[in-house]
Amino acid sequence: MSKDKHIYDDYFHILSPALSSKAEEFEILGYDRVSEEDIWHFLKQKRWKNPKEGIRIYELFSDIMSVKPGDYMNYATVEAFRSPDLLKDLDNEDLKQLLGDKES
Template sequence: MPREFGRLFTHMLPAIESKKTEFHLYGYTTVTEEDIWTFCVKKKWRKKNIEEMGMHEIADGILKITSAEFMTFTQIEEQRSSNWFSDLNSEELQILLSPRQIEK
């Protein structure tokens, strides 16, 4: 993350903390400030040049995040990063991925 993002994060911390508190009230108690910022950078502003955005636009974007869009993003990111077969050893993985032989 570029240094400017860290500076923006610090400036936007009151808005981010407000959004985190809102999510906690909805029962999403594991959401952190970093999670909200990551959502904004990776999803909400992915096609924008954040360095050219006004502070009011950034704060408004943070405060308008809905729990539904945030949780959808979080679930998709989790699915992308998880390794569903990590508990299998190589033999078990080979059995799982090899074609089944049909018995006659």
């Protein structure tokens, strides 16, 4: 198993409808840049950090559906500050807004 491979990764496609539903919920709540993969990565890093053998699909489904936007956004913020490419992903408008440029 590779370093990036998680024991639950084989369930990603099976759980895709739940992930899609959660991403749509985030979008309705105003978090439109959160993808299915983002939610999956969050769960692998936080909730499933210590995976258990013999987990059932309904348990994974429940974990997906119980992700709260605040928990995800806290995680995403910390990850963004850890990233050496923090500013690389921002476009000019985002950068101006971040820096408080009132002309944008």
